[in-house]
Amino acid sequence: MKTIPDQIADIKETLPDLTPTPPGLKVQASSHDLKARLDWGEPGLTIIDVRDFESFNKSRITGAVPMPMDELVERAKSSLEPIRDIYIYGETDEQTAEAANLLRAAGFRRVAELKGGISAWKVIEGPIDGAVEHGNPGPDAYNVFARLEHHAKAQKIHK
Structure with a gap:
């Protein structure tokens, strides 16, 4: 006669696996692949942007970390585990592959x-951060007096 744990194991094997699982990592991933993992809510990955800092600051995939090509290996070794899931993108698919x-x-x-890089990410309306995406506030952005004065003038025009 089988023990209770063996009986339970036998019963589990006959049941269908209904537990959903997140999409796996592919060597060449599309923007949809990455977005599906992020939508799943899976934090066990890192997104690396290997473009220069100026490009990174202008526009980047939300959550991406900057690691320019000339610092990539050194920075990755100092901050990431070798078994970590990494999605990487550059200026071109060639730079990404390199x-x-x-x-x-x-x-x-x-x-x-990440095939197509940030351009492909924007096409599927993935979340983006950066000065270009959110606008550069300009010199008067934090000048409350100038903003109130502008608002008052705009109100007079609309009356």
């Missing part, structure tokens, strides 16, 4: 190249 290969050669085993 960066991914550098990480793989450095021992990172789970690296996905």
Whole structure:
């Protein structure tokens, strides 16, 4: 006669697996692949932007960390585990592939190249951060007096 734990195990094997699982990591990932993982709410990944700091500051995938090509391996080794899921993108698919290969050669085993980079991400309306995306406030943005004065003038025009 089987023990109760064995009986339970047998019953579990006959049941369908209804537990949803997040999409897996692909060597070459689309924006949809990354967005599906983020929509799943899975925090176990890192998004790396290998473009220069100026491009990163202008526009980037929300949550991406800057690691320019010349610092990539050193910064990744100092801050990431080699088994971490990494999505990486650059200015072009060629730069992305080069960066991914550098990480793989450095021992990172789970690296996905985000095909189309930030342009493809914008096409699917993925969340974006940066000065270009949210506007550069300009010199009078924090000048309360100037803003009130502008508001008062606008109110007079509309009356």
